[in-house]
Amino acid sequence: MPQWRALMDHRGECNRAVLVSVAQFDHGVKLGRRPGAERDAKSLHRTLSKLGFKVDVHTDLSSDEIYQLFLRESRRPVKDCFLAVLSSHGEEGCVFGADGKPVRLAQIFRCFDNEQMEKKAKVFLIQACRGDALDDGVEVDSAGDAAEFSQDLSVPVDTAVMYATAPGYGAFMHPLGSVFLQTFCTLLKEDGNRNLELTRLMTRLSHRVAYTFQAKGRVLGGKKEMPCLLTRMTREVFPFTEPGKDSATAAAAATGLSATSLVCSNYVRTRTPSIS
Template sequence: LNRCQSPSPYPIHQSQLIFHPASSRRRMDDSGECNRAVLVSVAQFDPGVNLGRRPGADKDTKTLHHTLSKLGFKVDIHNDLSGDEIYQLFLEESRRPVKDCFLAVLSSHGDEGCVFGADGKPVQLCRLFSYFDNEIMEKKAKVFLVQACRGAGLDDGVEVDSAGDSRDFSQHLSVPVDTAVMYATPPGYGAFMHPLGSVFLQTFCTLLKEDGNRNLELTRLMTRLSHRVAYSFQAKGRKYAGKKEMPCLVTRLTREVFPFAEPGKDSGAAGPSATSLLDTQHESTRNPSIS
């Protein structure tokens, strides 16, 4: 299996926000600033680039746009950018004002520490993160969701221990303060993609549509996301039957953050216990491909 290539016959396509349930209008402060989301998705690579098309990436983008817009985020979509264009986009975004929270989604083929632009050029994530270590973003919450492979390994559902990887640790040091990065998979492992969208990003959107999850503190929401993906997803097919996916959270948050909370709700209230997440109605299987 070549890294990030599809095992199926399908080609690969790879703070506090106020939301009023009766309105999807953006919530702005007195200066007119609002929370912003930037979606970068590479579904089709340039001719000559040995990376397959990612069916499902467009579905993820549409679902994210719909979900985040309803939560008051100003959402900008950028498809099939080159590596240099991704660097330039994030440099510019890091200098733009934001109300309380900046959310970025990166969806492409990838390897540990990078994602690939449409031209096949690797985009180093540590460089993108470093752009946001500035005065404009200093007191803002920054959230990155990364839907991409981090290697060619496949998860059999066992615990992964990567603490001895110094490269991974140095990459984490590049994450600015008050930033959380949620990866679809741990270091060294592949991320699954489906023509109906990735299990990671689709589950994220599903959680935000369910009652109560929007008012969770960010790390609690991401814990719930990890649990839902780990326990509800299992690949099927002769080659990949039983393979799993387990998202991985890296955080340097110094405070509690509620980016998706509704007004008038007590965001600090205790939520459901961990055992309540063991809900068998969410168990499902998908035909796999690798993001």
Template sequence: MLQWRGQMDHSRECNRAVLVSVAQFDYGVDLNRRPGAKKDVKELHRTLSRLGFKVDIHNDLSADEIYELFHKESRRPVKDCFLAVLSSHGEEGCVFGADGKPVRLSRIFSYFDNESMEKKAKVFLVQACRGHALDPTVEVDSADDSTESSFLQYLSLPVDATVMYATAPGYAAFMHPHNGSVFLQTFCTLLQEEGFRNLELTRLMTRLSHRVAYTFQAKGRVLGGKKEMPCLVTRLTREVFPFAEPKKDRGSAGLSATSLVHNDNTRTRTHSIS
């Protein structure tokens, strides 16, 4: 099996991460502020920078500015891996710019189907709602998964790309106003813990799904007991180790499906929908 290992060196090109976060919407836009997004950006920048990524942060962009940004980023050089994080309010198939206009994810993904990004690993993390349903358990049964929007998103995803959504199609995602989103904060926590950053990407995402699904439970009168289940869509053709430490065992050999699941202490946090 072909492999990519994300190692930092002194060459001109490096692995890059672009963080697009919308926390404050324009005056007159009927979308709530997302104060927890700032916590996510801070933690992502700290975590990814330590792993050798060049991290660029873009806050409160309009829909057209987001399109323009990713069109340019898709043409810039990258060593092995390009990581994009989109954090905003959303619906199935889109996130919203600061101007309240939808940003179609299929269009963003399609930008990266070009020669500059050929044979590069492309990873997208999407922290946004994909609907208004609230998940009472971790066994999600979503009829929206076969919708035209979901199908178009998959078709637009280039080869050697993967998308990890905070939640399943049709469902809401959670964010704490002070502690950030359960999805992105858990992602950072895993990369900071010993051993996880050396996992192959799909195995790391399986760990992420497990931890979010089984250790998070919302509190409160309305949201109490509700869960969140991340959703992975991938067109990877090889194993990818974008966060692995140089010259160390990546832990990719000898892991079975059952070994990816381990017991964590269940935590409850007060979250709002984001």
């Protein structure tokens, strides 16, 4: 019997995850293939399934198909948490379908502002570029246009959106998978992280990516990546607690662990990337 059934309630509902991965674009679309996207999808499916999620993977969908998929998913029952992963090429505020047309994230988020999802935790992981800039690993002052934040206004209550990178910057992809999603999976395999409250887990994810990843190569050598969390959570949630453990146990397990206490030099590695 699949392990996720252990988290089903008396109505047959369970936590659900939907992975949308665009690796190969339609003929004539001037967007390069994304080697490593398939590996990300496999890692996510394996990791989340072990944590009680019913996982569905969708590959190389068109923009209209992505919109329709999330419209349907936003109306399906879920136990406590719905998790979505969108992995593709992107720009600020959108990712691209296999047909090369933009999928507006604000429109996706708004689908989940309904009665069905009102009291559920909703988590989005966005593996996509948000611009063309490359991160040198230093802080800079930024005076962005207010329009850049319009998509944030569409995020429903009790929703967290974790972007692979900050607004205006590129996200890295490698044939072995993206540093953002592969690090996310790695954290969930390590003792202690699964029972962290969501925002603490995301802080740990940001730290691990920001401080242990550095690109290699003549052009991109030394470039960094800094994930970015947007949250409208009104309560603490423990979406990745191991099957059989309740939130109280998870909270106890998290007590005393700082967001960076499990980070050490053993995790430092470099890789030759491509921009997603």
